[in-house]
Amino acid sequence: MKAYIGARKLVIDGFWNEDEGGTSVLLSAVDRKDAADGRLRSLLFAWHKASWYGAEIEEISLGERPLLKLPPLLAVDYLSSPMHVRLLQLEWTERLGTLMRMADQIRTALLNGWFAPDWARWTDERRSWKMAIPETEQQLLLQWEDTVQAALANGNKGIEQWLGGAIEQMIEENELAAQAWREVGLASGEAVLRRKSADEEDWLIAIGLRKDTLPFRVALQLVEPDASNGWRLRPALQDREGGPWLPIRRSIWQDGWEPAVGEERSIPAEWTPYLEAKLNKEQMKWLAALPGWEDAGDEGKLREQLSDNEAWQFLEEASVRLLESGCPVLLPAWWEAVRSRKLRLKAKMKSNVGSAAQPMFGLDQIVQFDWKLALGNIDLSEAEFLHLAEQNRRLFNVGGEWVHLDPQDVTQIKQWLKRMGKRKGLSFRDVLEMHLRGGTLLDEDSEIESDLRAEVELNEHLTSWLEQLQQASQIPLVDIPEKFLGDLRPYQHQGVSWLLFLRRFGLGGVLADDMGLGKTIQFMAYLIYVKERKLQANGPSLLICPTSVIGNWEKELERFAPSLRIMLHYGNKRDKGEAFREAVQDADLVITSYSLAQLDEEDISLVDWDALCLDEAQNIKNVYTKQSAAIRRFPAYHRIALTGTPMENRLTELWSIYDFINPGYLGNINEFRQAIVNPIEKTRDEKLIAGLQRWVKPFMLRRIKKDPSIQLSLPDKNEAKTYMTLTAEQGAMYENLVADLLENLDKLGPMQRRGLILAALTKLKQLCDHPSLLAKEDRPAVWEIERSNKVARLLEMCEEIAAEGERCLIFTQYIDMGHQLQQLLEQKLGLPVPYLHGGVPKAKRDEMIDRFQNTEEPCCAFVLSLKAGGTGLNLTAANHVFHFDRWWNPAVENQATDRAFRIGQTKQVQVHKFITLGTLEEKIDEMIERKQSLNDQVVGQSEQWITEMSTDELRELFALRKSWLKG
Secondary structure, rough: OOOOOOOOOOOEEEEEEOOOOEEEEEEEOOOOHHHHOHHHHHHHHOHHHOOOOOOOEEEEEOOOOEEEEEOOHHHHHHHOOOOOOOOOOOOHHHHHHHHHHHHHHHHHHHHHEEEOOOOOOOOOOOOOOOOOOOOOHHHHHHHHHHHHHHHHHHHOOOOOOHHHHHHHHHHHHHHHHHHHHHHHOOOOOHHHHHHHHHHHHHHHHHHOOOOEEEEEEEEEEEOOOOOOOOOOEEEEEEEEEOOHHHEEOOOOOOOOOEEEEOOOOOOOOHHHHHHHHHHHHHHHHHHHHHHEEEEEOOOOEEOOOOOOOHHHHHHHHHHHHHHHOOOOOOOOHHHHHHHHOOOOOEEOOOOEEEEOOOOOOOOOEEEEEEEEEOOOOEEEEEEHHHHHHHOOOEEEEEEOOOEEEHHHHHHHHHHHHHHHHHHOOOOOOHHHHHHHHEEEEEOOOOOOOOOEEEEOOHHHHHHHHHHHHHHHHHHOOOOOHHHHHHHHHHHHHHHHHHHHHHOOOOOOOEOOOOOOHHHHHHHHHHHHHHHHOOOOOOEEEEEEOOOOHHHHHHHHHHHHOOOOEEEEOOOOOOOOOOHHHHHHOOOOEEEHHHHHHHHHHHHOOOEEEEEEEEEOOOHHOOOOOOOHHHHHHHHHHHEEEEEOOOOOHHHHHHHHHHHHHHHOOOOOOOHHHHHHHHHHHHHOHHHHHHHHHHHHHHHHEOOOOOOOOOOOOOEEEEHHHHHHHHOHHHHHHHHHHHHHHHHOOOOHHHHHHHHHHHHHHHHHHHHOOOHHHHHHHHHHHOOHHHOOHHHHHHHHHHHHHHHHOOOEEEEOOOOOHHHHHHHHHHHOOOEEEEOEEHHHHOOHHHHHHHHHHOOOOOOOOEEHHHHHHHHOOOOOOOOOEEEEEOOOOHHHHHHHHHOOOOOOOOEEEEEEEEEEOOHHHHHHHHHHOOOOOOHHHHHOOOHHHHHHHHHHHHHHHHHHEEEEEEE
């Protein structure tokens, strides 16, 4: 191999450089035309392993001149022994030759440890190092001085920093040395002053830059009190290679040192010659670090006897200063555990609470308890704690264990006990919150940062009771009522027993099973059981549900619970006032709608209801609506919420449902928002989320279809996203809409800006469906299939479904779109296609559903508006579900899908979600996939979050990806 460049030798120059990026040696070819960019590095470092054969060498430019940048340590390694291409003819300039001699001298010093801190130039901002060549190597010292002068004469300013730069790299690249350096903490000026008065050799050993040649090392040991002595300090020795420490003391009989009392080992003879000098040196270091700890009766010595509080100061503060100074310290083995162990204040339930002698009923029940304080394995009564606190000490030996009392903690606990003493006691609500959330902060409003918590220690009865509540499988199963005309699956039987278990203790619950798992049938069995066993505490029960499912409830009750007397409170001729109160006396269950619950609040409030049940309870998710507030005010003995989506968008929705079933359980809305909602939504703190899970779990029973314990044998549900492109017409209209939006976005105030964004969002979504939907055109000619690839694809797929003799549901959120799809499908398929939306009367709605569910009727497709058809319906005749346009809340879409994927379905359900490529439909679908974690963790998101985006974020969101535009 020939590595010539042209026909001449390659001449390399180099110089020392110091700039904002640090210090380095820069190399270049004298005639850069002889070496193409990028090639010089491979020629010079072809055999240099330390730089990974040049891979770690940075290429930079100075003007038009290409340069190779070598950091200080790498420059020492390379220039002391260049490793270039072997057949390369190479020459070095005089300036670079001087640097090469210097690199060789620095390498020798580093290998032998001939360097030390340069205190004269050492500052808080920058450390400095100098050569420390021994007297026996004077020739090397003279060579170094000559080389430095020559380098300076060649224009290498600041060359003296090369040694320091190399040492700093050594520290950084040596993990052990870097850790030691951080522990020693030499960046502070105070530490620098201490080092100037300490032994530099010892210091360099401490940070890992010198090798310790003594046969032993020394540490300062704190010894805890025994029968004859209090706290004391003493030296201890250890073999340099490791092993057990040997405590020592001044010899009583002779001048020297001997093992401490009780030690069977002796001091090795080879250590003795070095011992006195080393210990004197250590004494100087200890006092330099702890100037206020000198023995008043023995000048120049560290005090040996310590009081209790001095021992704590040594453990907490002085030992840290010693370690920062490079002095090893031996502390009692228990200290780390004790110093991190926090006082735990516990309310210990009395043994009879929750037993037959003192049964629990309701969250407001006052429970009896005693306060106790725990520190590790030590339990203190309230009186014992207050007795210790009066002694104003930090360290105590209680029952053979050392404990540490922090004065701040003591003050907080005493204040808490004083406040609690003024109350009647803890309510059962307090007990559950403290237990399930892992305690309550003693003073959340205090400016003092503290994580002290008051906890609860349940007795045997309450522990067993709570285990049953949290694990429904442990609740004894009730007998299935004889007059219930149906079969309960095992998990449904368990659900009925859970509801009755809660009722027994005056507690409400959320039955949050997945859509299709039979929440309706479980509530019906509950009602019949209460009636058969004559457990009614008040009048009839009240069921509040969406108007769209009142008919469904009527049919289900007639089928499974014909023994129950049902009364509908609905329509213009419904009873009011006293007539209503008299009419309901003959009913077991009254059914009404959410809208009427608010309108007829005064009438409904005249009755003390036995059970009050909300179907699709997410309807009261907004705590601030009049409807939600009215329903929470209704009087009832037992409250039940049925919902497959206890939380759709925000945590306050969960609060609203829980405040209905168990008023006050999650505190008031402001407390809940401050303590739970804001921190979780801001930080997604996993600890807070886990605490909320534990808090809500006892009163929520949630099972999902895929849970193996359900054993439903439901067919699989397969979800797939179906993508299509815009037509050229749609693409042009899309870009014009986006351009108009972005042009006006920054000209408006916050409210107008939000309105403009939401309006644009709706227009763009409508445009993705069909251009005529945006223009609200109703002439058949303008609704041509070819103008929308979505419409064309839907019709194609529906033709295939019809050919297979199967049925489908098609969801859209736009009424005009639904009408047009109905007409187009009827024309294409030659079959009747029902369309259910909010304007369809109840009787017509029930007829549509019956006809679609009747497999003898000729039918293929059922078009539904997402809001009207998304909840409360049973449409298992379909095994295909189309989401023609996307609703940006996954919980709402899943509810709609579950019209088909529920009990009674015998086929595999296929879910098709239509997404227009390149548009905001695709981009928001990607964003939804990333925004699901909170909903999944606790029990999704509306379009409002889009309005809070910046203009640049909106431009990225709305901009059309033209690569998907189809002509």
